[in-house]
Amino acid sequence: MANLTEFFTELNTDAKLLETYKKDPEGAMKNYGLSENEIKAVLSGDAKAVSALAGDIEMKAFLLISNHTK
Structure with missing residues (x-):
């Protein structure tokens, strides 16, 4: 099973996944x-x-994704 941190990383590097997202x-x-x-x-x-599930205490990846889509 994939994890949330991997997903956020992939969104940053895979343009097709980001467009789908x-x-x-x-x-x-x-x-x-x-x-x-x-x-x-x-x-x-x-x-x-999200921080608890991803282990990203500073929430850098999540903030990038959530702010990008608004």
Whole structure:
């Protein structure tokens, strides 16, 4: 199973994945293999939940992704 940190890293390096994510975030995360808990945390914008699941205390990857799509 993929993990959230790998997904964020991949979004930063794979333009096709990023375009898919912009169009359908939930679908892109499901196709990547993220768990329902990870998907819900990202979609909710709950920084504490995402940080706990990703292990990214500073939330650098999540902030980049969430701010990019707004």
